[in-house]
Amino acid sequence: MSIVADATTRVLRSRFAAALATPHGVDRYLELVNPMWAANEVRARIVDITREVDVPGHPPVATITLQPTSTWRGHRAGQHVQLGVEVDGARRTTRVFTISSPESKAGDRFTITMRANPEGVVSRYLVERAEVGTMVHLSQAQGEFVLPDHVPDHIVFVSGGSGITPVMSMLRSLQRRTHRGRITFLHYAQSPEHQIFAEELEEIRRSGYGIDLHLVYPEQGGRNFSALELERIVPGFRDVPTWLCGPAGLVDAVRPAFEGSDSLHVEYFKPPVVSNGSAEGDVTFTRSGSTAANSGATLLEQAEAAGLTPQFGCRMGICFSCTATKKEGTVRNVLTGETSSLPDEDIRICVSSPEGDCAVDL
Amino acid sequence: MSITIERPPVKTRTDTELSPKYTLTAEQLDAFGDEMDAIRQRVVADLGEEDANYIRKVVKYQRGFEVAGRVMFYIPPLWPAAVASLSVSKILDNMEIGHNVMHGQYDWMGDPALNSRMFDWDTMAPAENWKYGHNYMHHTYTNIVGKDRDVGYGILRMDEEQEWRPYYLGNPLYAFLLMTFFEWGVMLHDLEVEEVFAGRRHLWRGENAPIMRRIRKKVGKQVLKDYVVFPLLSGPFFLTTLAGNAVANLVRNVWTFNIIFCGHFPAGVATFTVEETENESRGGWYYRQLLGSANITGSKLLHVMSGNLSHQIEHHLFPDIPARRYPELSVEVQEICQRYGLQYNTGPLHKQLFSVAKKIFRLSLPTRAPKTPQSTVTETPLAA
Numbered sequence: 001m002s003i004v005a006d007a008t009t010r011v012l013r014s015r016f017a018a019a020l021a022t023p024h025g026v027d028r029y030l031e032l033v034n035p036m037w038a039a040n041e042v043r044a045r046i047v048d049i050t051r052e053v054d055v056p057g058h059p060p061v062a063t064i065t066l067q068p069t070s071t072w073r074g075h076r077a078g079q080h081v082q083l084g085v086e087v088d089g090a091r092r093t094t095r096v097f098t099i100s101s102p103e104s105k106a107g108d109r110f111t112i113t114m115r116a117n118p119e120g121v122v123s124r125y126l127v128e129r130a131e132v133g134t135m136v137h138l139s140q141a142q143g144e145f146v147l148p149d150h151v152p153d154h155i156v157f158v159s160g161g162s163g164i165t166p167v168m169s170m171l172r173s174l175q176r177r178t179h180r181g182r183i184t185f186l187h188y189a190q191s192p193e194h195q196i197f198a199e200e201l202e203e204i205r206r207s208g209y210g211i212d213l214h215l216v217y218p219e220q221g222g223r224n225f226s227a228l229e230l231e232r233i234v235p236g237f238r239d240v241p242t243w244l245c246g247p248a249g250l251v252d253a254v255r256p257a258f259e260g261s262d263s264l265h266v267e268y269f270k271p272p273v274v275s276n277g278s279a280e281g282d283v284t285f286t287r288s289g290s291t292a293a294n295s296g297a298t299l300l301e302q303a304e305a306a307g308l309t310p311q312f313g314c315r316m317g318i319c320f321s322c323t324a325t326k327k328e329g330t331v332r333n334v335l336t337g338e339t340s341s342l343p344d345e346d347i348r349i350c351v352s353s354p355e356g357d358c359a360v361d362l
Numbered sequence: 363m364s365i366t367i368e369r370p371p372v373k374t375r376t377d378t379e380l381s382p383k384y385t386l387t388a389e390q391l392d393a394f395g396d397e398m399d400a401i402r403q404r405v406v407a408d409l410g411e412e413d414a415n416y417i418r419k420v421v422k423y424q425r426g427f428e429v430a431g432r433v434m435f436y437i438p439p440l441w442p443a444a445v446a447s448l449s450v451s452k453i454l455d456n457m458e459i460g461h462n463v464m465h466g467q468y469d470w471m472g473d474p475a476l477n478s479r480m481f482d483w484d485t486m487a488p489a490e491n492w493k494y495g496h497n498y499m500h501h502t503y504t505n506i507v508g509k510d511r512d513v514g515y516g517i518l519r520m521d522e523e524q525e526w527r528p529y530y531l532g533n534p535l536y537a538f539l540l541m542t543f544f545e546w547g548v549m550l551h552d553l554e555v556e557e558v559f560a561g562r563r564h565l566w567r568g569e570n571a572p573i574m575r576r577i578r579k580k581v582g583k584q585v586l587k588d589y590v591v592f593p594l595l596s597g598p599f600f601l602t603t604l605a606g607n608a609v610a611n612l613v614r615n616v617w618t619f620n621i622i623f624c625g626h627f628p629a630g631v632a633t634f635t636v637e638e639t640e641n642e643s644r645g646g647w648y649y650r651q652l653l654g655s656a657n658i659t660g661s662k663l664l665h666v667m668s669g670n671l672s673h674q675i676e677h678h679l680f681p682d683i684p685a686r687r688y689p690e691l692s693v694e695v696q697e698i699c700q701r702y703g704l705q706y707n708t709g710p711l712h713k714q715l716f717s718v719a720k721k722i723f724r725l726s727l728p729t730r731a732p733k734t735p736q737s738t739v740t741e742t743p744l745a746a
Contacts, residue, residue: 019591022583023482028475032425084472090414092472313498316647318681320466320478321498336403346469346479 009070012039035135038069042138046130052113052196059116061162061196062127063100067109068138074105075141077173078166078243078267081112082139087125092137093342095122098165098245099141102172113196115162121342145245145267147173152241153181156234158225158254160188160246164196166267167245175208184212184234188250191219225250227257239263281357286327288362298334299324299349303362310349310362317351324349329358381638386649386702395645397698398679401691405683413684414471420458420666421476427451431610435596435603448610450667453617455484457669458685464493467684485614486545486584488576491552501681505626505633505654512626513633515540515547516556519725520626521633526728533726544615549577617667621658624714625674627721628656630707651678652699657692657708664711665689675706 011017017026017039030037036045048065075081077099084094100113116127147170157167164187174183189195195215205213214233216222223229230237238261244254245267258264283302284291292306300322303310313321317335323346330341331352339355340347349360380387386394431448434440460483462468468476475481482489495511503509507523514520518537519530540547552573557563566574588611593604632653639650658664658672665672665688673688676695683691699706709717 016591019583019586020595022587023484023580024475028421029425029429032422086414086471086473089411090409090471094472313494314502316502316644318501319493319497320469320682321494323466323469323479335399336406338407 005070009039036067036069038071040071042069042071042140044068044072044136044138046132046134046136047109049126049130049132051127053115053194055193058194059118060127061113061115063111063113064126064130065109065111066136066138068107070107072104072107072138073140074108075099075103075110076146077103077169078146079141079143079169080166081141083112083122083126084137085122085125085130085134087121093121094137094344095120097123098169100165100168100172102169102176103147113162113165113168143267145243145265147243151179151181154240155181155183156237156240156242157183157185157187158242158244158246158250159186160250161190161194162196163246163250163268164189165245167243168197170243171204171211175204178209180209182210182212183208184214184240186214186216186225186230186233188216188218188222188225188246191217225254225257230254230257241265243267281329281354283354284357284359285362286359294354294356294358296353298351298353299326299331299347299358299360299362302354303349303360308362312350315350317348320348322349323347325361326352327359327361330355331358381635383632383634383638384646384649385704386645388643388645390702391643391645391649393645394698394702394704395643395648398648399644401694402680402683405680405687405691409470409684413468413686416686417459417463417468417471417476417684420454424451424454424459427454431606432592435592435599435606438599438602441602441606445606445609445613448606449613449617452484452610452614453667456614456618457621457671458666459669460484460489461669461671462685464489465497466682469682482580484584486549486577486581487552488549488580490576491573492548495552497681501678503639504651504678505631506636506639506650507633508636511551511554515551516554517547518722520721522725522729523633523635524725526725530726533722537722541616541619542612544619545611549581553577620711620715621668621671623718624656624658624711625671626655628707628709628714628717629721630705631656648679649704651675652695653705653707654678655707656714657706658711658714659708660711675708 012026012030021029026039027041030039031041031043035043044066046064047067048063050063050065051060052063053061080096080098082094083097084092086092097112097114099110101109101111104110114123114126116124118124145166151174157170159167167185167187171183171185187195187201192198192215195201195217201213201215204211212233216225218224234240238258241263242258243265244251248268251266251268255264255266281294282291283294283299283306285303285306285308288306288308290306290308292302295302295305297305300310300312300315310324311321313319315322317333326343326345326347328343330339331347331354332339334351334353347360349362380391384391427447428451431444431446431451434444434447437444460481463476463481464478464483466478469478471477478493500510500512505513507513507521514524517540519526519533553565553570554563555565558565558570564570588607589604592607593600596603632650634650634654639646642650652675655674655678657675658668660672670685670688671677673685673692676688676691677685679695680687680691696706698704
């Protein structure tokens with residue numbers, strides 16, 4: 001960053017600038033001049049969209065290259081970022097995506113790679129509709145599923161499907177660091193044509209240093225990663241630091257093999273839970289840690305029945321005093337009948353009743 | 363998205379005995395409420411890009427006027443233009459943006475900058491304090507004397523139901539002072555000073571402690587910005603900038619006071635007693651919002667500059683629906699009112715203002731025909 005740019009950033013982030021821009025904040029003014037100017041918030045412009053996998057009849061996979069604002073603090077390999085887009089120019093929807101490019105420094109470009117989940121508003125928008133030049137809203141990089149600064153002599157990566165992204169970021173970082181240790185990489189994909197980053201992996205297999213790559217395809221009779229299979233590929237695997245990322249099925253299959261060992265690091269994303277429209281299931285209040293059978297009443301009433309005292313006002317959906325974050329599950333607005341199943345969504349608990357399992361931050 | 367219509371979870375009226383103030387039967391009230399709910403449901407389903415673009419455009423204009431105003435203070439001959447520009451900015455910020463955003467009208471956009479939980483406005487009252495007193499207390503208990511603290515704001519006598527005391531001889535003076543220092547009044551309103559005087563509340567301890575803490579923080583920032591930092595920044599023009607900022611705040615105070623006083627205080631607007639509204643149905647709540655509010659007719663500019671509070675009736679029926687929708691909704695609401703034979707109080711600004719001023723002066727004196735303590739019928743005229 002140049003001296004001038006650095007000084008500008010300092011001024012914009014100063015208490016003096018904040019005092020002038022109160023109560024709205026400096027970013028509310030900067031963004032109107034240029035959306036790439038920011039003092040505190042992080043935004044990015046899409047600078048490239050590349051299809052990685054496009055199998056007819058299956059959701060495509062794409063890599064999106066992002067140019068973040070200078071406020072981006074960089075990321076460690078394996079981390080993810082919250083990305084929000086205004087679909088149809090109105091409703092901002094935010095989802096978490098893993099960064100697929102190697103570790104980055106402040107203000108550096110980076111990439112995210114995702115499959116267009118058929119029910120995913122954001123991933124479908126990014127893969128199928130977004131154009132170069134589109135602005136997106138970002139968080140800073142987050143997550144503890146990261147490569148340590150001092151990498152052990154032998155490490156194992158296990159990934160499945162699009163769970164390859166954080167592992168790919170780690171692998172690319174190690175390549176760039178010219179890491180001299182041993183890396184065993186096991187990846188599970190539906191078939192060779194579904195393989196993300198196929199060419200790059202082939203290149204790494206041929207010329208990479210100390211990399212033992214195993215691409216497994218069940219359609220070609222590839223075996224599951226059982227304890228036995230892991231032991232065959234990596235003798236004594238339970239003592240080798242391992243990073244595992246993939247769909248719940250893969251995680252559930254591999255995790256037991258490491259029972260009692262502390263060398264496993266795991267990451268997986270849960271898909272949104274969509275209800276079957278019934279008032280069965282459990283309501284979980286995540287902050288207080290209590291769970292009760294879903295009675296079908298509004299969440300405010302159910303929380304009170306569970307002995308909680310959430311904030312409320314009008315109890316008829318007009319004053320927004322009771323707004324809380326629904327972590328997952330489906331709720332129905334009792335005034336409009338609308339249902340919604342988005343994770344991490346702000347809802348008015350006095351007019352929202354859960355359908356099926358539901359978790360609220362109360 | 364599945365749509366199943368269901369009655370909201372509010373109590374239905376059990377006793378069929380309605381106060382004479384209600385010209386509809388309990389069944390008619392329910393039907394009336396259903397029609398209002400249907401409007402709400404339709405508009406909520408239709409919210410989208412146009413509403414988002416509109417509020418973003420208003421924000422752009424507001425920021426533009428603000429920056430232009432601040433800059434023009436450096437060019438002394440432009441002082442009046444600077445004051446006008448800053449005044450417009452503050453009015454837009456407080457009314458079409460602040461008031462409406464803090465009602466949650468744009469929460470559906472998912473934009474933190476337009477979210478009711480995050481937004482704060484360019485005025486002394488901290489958002490958090492104001493939202494409790496306004497969104498909850500005022501909008502839930504609208505015009506219930508003794509419950510809605512916006513009936514006279516604890517300072518004025520604005521309804522016959524409020525018992526006359528010699529203190530109220532100063533009604534016009536208090537109203538004038540409130541108008542002049544409106545942003546300070548709105549800020550102090552949340553401390554419930556009348557409760558403090560009555561000895562039921564401590565000014566800065568107990569429930570007032572967090573309210574006071576937020577006030578200190580917000581007022582500090584507002585004063586620092588308008589009366590210290592910007593004047594200092596303008597160097598040789600320190601005094602003119604300081605004066606300009608003060609005048610802009612005053613202009614905003616006078617304008618917002620006048621618009622807001624036209625919302626519930628013109629003649630013909632009904633007030634209710636606590637007893638009348640016990641076990642109120644959802645239809646009854648809509649009915650009270652309708653008869654307890656008044657509109658102002660006028661140009662599109664008046665509607666924008668009033669934050670569409672010129673459609674106070676629609677705002678009270680649908681407080682969380684984007685205000686730009688109120689003009690189109692008012693056509694439908696008026697048609698429904700006609701069918702049910704309900705009053706729809708509206709008139710040009712000068713007429714509504716004159717009516718409010720008359721009330722302020724009239725109620726400074728004891729009400730001529732004193733009521734018996736048992737009487738529950740107010741003298742507020744109601745259209746049958």
